[in-house]
Amino acid sequence: MPREKMQIMVCGGTNCSGTHGDSVIDNLKLEIEANALENDIRVLRTGCFGLCNLGPIVKIMPGETIYTKVTPDDAKEIVSEHIMKGRKVERLLYRDPSSKKPETTESELSSHKKQLRIVLRNCGIIDPENIEDAIAHDGYQALSKVLTEMQPLDVIKVIKDSGQRGRGGAGFPTGLKWEIAYKNMADQKYVVCNADEGDPGAFMDRSVLEGDPHSVLEAMAICGYSIGASEGLIYVRAEYPLAVHRLKIAIGQAREYGLLGKNILGTEFNFDISLRYGAGAFVCGEETALIHSMEGLRGEPTIKPPFPAESGYLGKPTNVNNVETFAGIPAIILKGAKWYSSIGTEKSKGTKVFALAGKINNVGLIEVPMGITLREIIYEIGGGIRHGKKFKAVQTGGPSGGCLTEKHLDIPIDFDNLIAAGSMMGSGGMIVMDEDNCMVSVAKYFLGFTVEESCGKCAPCRIGNKRLHELLGQISEGKAKPEDLERLRNMSQVIKDTALCGLGQTSPNPVLSTLDNFMDEYVAHVHDQKCPAGECKSLMRYIINKDNCIGCTACARACPVNAISGERKEVHFIDQSICIKCGTCKEKCKFDAIFIE
Amino acid sequence: MKMIKSPEELKKLKAEATERLYGKEKIRVRVHMGTSGLASGAKEIYDFIRLELEKRNIDADVIGTGDLGYSFAEPTIEVKRPGGNPVVFGNVDKLKADEIIEKYIKSGEYVDGILPVNYRSIN
Numbered sequence: 027m028p029r030e031k032m033q034i035m036v037c038g039g040t041n042c043s044g045t046h047g048d049s050v051i052d053n054l055k056l057e058i059e060a061n062a063l064e065n066d067i068r069v070l071r072t073g074c075f076g077l078c079n080l081g082p083i084v085k086i087m088p089g090e091t092i093y094t095k096v097t098p099d100d101a102k103e104i105v106s107e108h109i110m111k112g113r114k115v116e117r118l119l120y121r122d123p124s125s126k127k128p129e130t131t132e133s134e135l136s137s138h139k140k141q142l143r144i145v146l147r148n149c150g151i152i153d154p155e156n157i158e159d160a161i162a163h164d165g166y167q168a169l170s171k172v173l174t175e176m177q178p179l180d181v182i183k184v185i186k187d188s189g190q191r192g193r194g195g196a197g198f199p200t201g202l203k204w205e206i207a208y209k210n211m212a213d214q215k216y217v218v219c220n221a222d223e224g225d226p227g228a229f230m231d232r233s234v235l236e237g238d239p240h241s242v243l244e245a246m247a248i249c250g251y252s253i254g255a256s257e258g259l260i261y262v263r264a265e266y267p268l269a270v271h272r273l274k275i276a277i278g279q280a281r282e283y284g285l286l287g288k289n290i291l292g293t294e295f296n297f298d299i300s301l302r303y304g305a306g307a308f309v310c311g312e313e314t315a316l317i318h319s320m321e322g323l324r325g326e327p328t329i330k331p332p333f334p335a336e337s338g339y340l341g342k343p344t345n346v347n348n349v350e351t352f353a354g355i356p357a358i359i360l361k362g363a364k365w366y367s368s369i370g371t372e373k374s375k376g377t378k379v380f381a382l383a384g385k386i387n388n389v390g391l392i393e394v395p396m397g398i399t400l401r402e403i404i405y406e407i408g409g410g411i412r413h414g415k416k417f418k419a420v421q422t423g424g425p426s427g428g429c430l431t432e433k434h435l436d437i438p439i440d441f442d443n444l445i446a447a448g449s450m451m452g453s454g455g456m457i458v459m460d461e462d463n464c465m466v467s468v469a470k471y472f473l474g475f476t477v478e479e480s481c482g483k484c485a486p487c488r489i490g491n492k493r494l495h496e497l498l499g500q501i502s503e504g505k506a507k508p509e510d511l512e513r514l515r516n517m518s519q520v521i522k523d524t525a526l527c528g529l530g531q532t533s534p535n536p537v538l539s540t541l542d543n544f545m546d547e548y549v550a551h552v553h554d555q556k557c558p559a560g561e562c563k564s565l566m567r568y569i570i571n572k573d574n575c576i577g578c579t580a581c582a583r584a585c586p587v588n589a590i591s592g593e594r595k596e597v598h599f600i601d602q603s604i605c606i607k608c609g610t611c612k613e614k615c616k617f618d619a620i621f622i623e
Numbered sequence: 624m625k626m627i628k629s630p631e632e633l634k635k636l637k638a639e640a641t642e643r644l645y646g647k648e649k650i651r652v653r654v655h656m657g658t659s660g661l662a663s664g665a666k667e668i669y670d671f672i673r674l675e676l677e678k679r680n681i682d683a684d685v686i687g688t689g690d691l692g693y694s695f696a697e698p699t700i701e702v703k704r705p706g707g708n709p710v711v712f713g714n715v716d717k718l719k720a721d722e723i724i725e726k727y728i729k730s731g732e733y734v735d736g737i738l739p740v741n742y743r744s745i746n
Contacts, residue, residue, distance in 0.1 A: 033733050070733055073696065073713060076741025087733065090708070132708075132740065141742030150655050150691030150701070151746065158640035159686075161633070163746065170630040229659070236657040237689020268658050272689075283636075284626040292629040357745060391692030393742070407741070409695075 039074025040409040042081035053101035078406040093118035149237030157279035160240035168356035187363035189375030194348030197441035206335040207253040210343040215255035221262035225424030227383035228455030231349035235269035239276035245355035258299040308479035327527035370396035374440030384458035401435040415460040423452030426532030428539025464561035465544040470498040476533040487530030490521040503564040504555035574619035581611035648705035650683035657690030665698040
C-alpha cells in the first residue's frame with residue numbers, strides 16, 4: 027500500500043466556517059499551490075468536529091494533529107512548517123490551562139466535545155441483529171453483575187443514588203419507581219417498556235430500538251430482578267416496523283443464548299419478554315392507557331391512584347419505564363451511581379437524547395449532558411438556523427410542552443428549568459422555528475394534533491380542545507374579536523385544571539406558552555388582521571402596484587380562479603373575495619408589480 | 624445452542640466475540656441502516672458496497688447497524704482501515720461510495736464528505 031499522503035482537513039461546521047474557516051481553506055490552497063504541492067496535499071472541508079469553542083479547527087493527517095483557533099494568516103506557517111518541514115506549529119496547539127501540556131489529537135481534545143453518548147453508546151456501532159456484537163460491547167455484563175453480586179435492594183439503591191429520572195417526559199425518579207414496585211407484594215409482577223413514542227418530530231426511542239435493542243432487553247431483566255418480576259412486555263407502536271423486526275430478532279437471540287428465559291446465567295432468576303403492538307394512539311404513551319391497551323381494552327387513561335406500581339397490568343404491580351430510561355441502566359450499573367450523578371445538574375442527572383427537527387441545519391439525534399444550554403444545542407451542535415434566518419422559538423415537550431424563545435437560550439436545560447420557563451422536557455423532541463413561522467399557526471398545529479389524539483373520555487379534553495382549536499382557526503383567519511384572546515387563556519386554564527390525564531392537562535400548553543411569549547403576534551392577527559410572519563394565508567393580500575403594472579395580462583391569464591381583471595395595456599386589479607392566495611400571479615409578473623400586504 | 628450458563632461463560636463469549644469480530648485487522652465498513660438511513664437509500668449503498676468490494680477483490684467486513692444520528696447527512700457510512708481510526712462519510716450515493724472505495728479504502732486518501740466524530744462516548 028502506498029505511503030499515506032498528507033491531507034489537511036478543515037472544519038466546515040457553521041461555527042468554524044462562520045468565524046473565518048472558509049478563508050482558512052482558501053489560504054491553505056493558495057499556499058499549497060504557491061509551493062507547487064497541489065498534487066501531493068489535499069485540503070478537505072469536513073463536517074463539524076464538535077469543538078466549536080476552539081474553532082476554526084484544522085486537522086493534519088497522518089498524525090492527527092489538531093490546530094485550534096486558526097486564522098487565515100496562519101495558513102502560511104502551517105504549510106511551510108508542518109507540511110513542508112514536518113514541524114508542528116506549537117502556538118496553534120491547544121494547551122490544557124492547568125497542566126500547559128499540549129493536546130494535539132482528537133481523543134485528547136474529546137473533553138471539549140459537547141455531546142456525550144451513554145444511551146446512544148452502541149447506536150450506529152453494533153450490528154443490532156447480531157447478539158455477539160452486543161456482547162462484545164459489554165452487552166449483558168451489567169445483568170451478569172446484578173445477578174451474581176447484588177441483591178435487588180442494592181440495585182435499586184444504585185439507581186436511586188444515580189439520580190436518573192424517567193426519560194419519557196415527567197421525570198419521575200427511576201429508582202423510586204422501582205422501589206415502590208418492589209415493596210408491593212404479589213404473586214406476579216410485570217416490567218413494561220413504553221416504546222409508544224408519539225410526539226411529532228421525536229425519534230429517540232425508535233433509534234435506540236433499531237440500533238441497540240439488547241441494552242433495553244438487558245435493562246428490563248435487571249428491573250425484573252430488582253422488583254421481583256419474571257415477565258416483561260414491550261409496548262411498541264406497529265408504525266415502527268424496523269424496530270419491531272429488530273426487537274423480535276434480539277429477543278429470539280437472547281433466548282437462544284440463555285440470556286432470557288429460565289435460570290439466566292445459571293442463577294435462579296427467570297425472565298422473559300414479549301411484544302405488544304400499539305395502534306399509534308398518542309394517549310397510549312400515558313401509562314394507565316398503555317396498560318389498558320395491552321389488556322385488550324380501549325386505550326383510555328384512568329385516574330391515579332392506584333398507580334401501576336400498585337395495580338397495573340392485569341391488576342398486578344407493574345413498573346413502566348421508557349426506552350431511553352432502560353437503555354441507560356446497564357451503563358449506570360457498570361460504571362456506578364457516583365459516575366452517573368457526576369454528569370448533569372443538581373436535580374437532573376446524566377444525559378438526554380434530543381431529536382433536532384425543523385428549521386435547523388443539522389437535523390438529527392444528539393445526546394448531551396443535562397445542563398447544556400439551548401444556545402449550545404442550536405448554534406453549535408445543531409449548526410444554527412437554516413438559510414441564515416433568524417431564530418424565533420423552539421418547541422420542546424411536543425404537543426404537551428411549550429415554546430422557548432431567544433430569552434431562554436442561555437438557561438441550563440434540565441427538567442425543572444424547562445418547567446420554570448413554561449415548557450417541559452418531554453420525551454426529547456425539539457422543533458426549531460425561524461422568523462417565517464407564525465406562532466398562532468404553531469399553536470393551532472399542536473392543538474390540531476391533540477384534538478385528533480384525544481381519547482374522548484373526559485369533556486374538558488374532548489370538547490374544550492376542539493373549541494380552543496376553532497378559536498385559533500378564527501384568529502388565524504382574522505375573524506376573531508379582541509375579547510377572544512382572554513377567552514383563549516381562560517379556556518386553556520380550565521382544561522389544564524380539569525382534564526383527566528396528562529394528555530388533556532398539558533394540551534393547552536402550546537397556546538399558553540405562545541400567548542405568554544408572542545402576544546404581539548396574536549394581537550396583530552386579531553386587531554390588525556395581519557400575520558407578521560406571513561404564514562397565515564387568509565390574512566395575506568396580493569395587490570397590484572399601479573405604477574409598475576403595464577397591463578401585459580400575464581397574471582390574469584395565469585390566475586387559476588380568474589380573480590384578476592383589467593384591459594390590455596391598462597392597470598390590472600385583483601378581486602380579494604375571489605383570490606385564493608396561491609401566488610401564481612406574483613411568480614408570472616415580470617415587472618415586480620405584485621406585492622404582498 | 625450456545626447457552627450461556629454462567630457469568631464466566633459470558634465473559635468468555637465476550638472475549639471470543641471480540642476476537643472474532645474485531646480481532647483481525649481488516650477493512651470494516653458500517654452502513655447506518657436505521658429508518659432514517661434506509662429512507663435515504665442506505666440499503667442500496669450497503670448492497671453496492673458489498674458487491675463492489677467483492678468484485679474488486681477487497682477483503683472487508685460490511686455490516687449494517689442502526690442510525691448514528693446524523694440525519695442531515697444520510698446515508699452515512701463508517702470506514703475503518705487497518706490501524707486507522709474509523710472515518711464517517713455523509714451523503715453517500717453510489718458515486719460517492721465508488722470514490723470512497725477507490726480512494727479511501729484502497730489507498731487511504733480522504734474524500735469530501737467526512738463527518739468528524741462530534742461526540743464523546745463511554746465506549
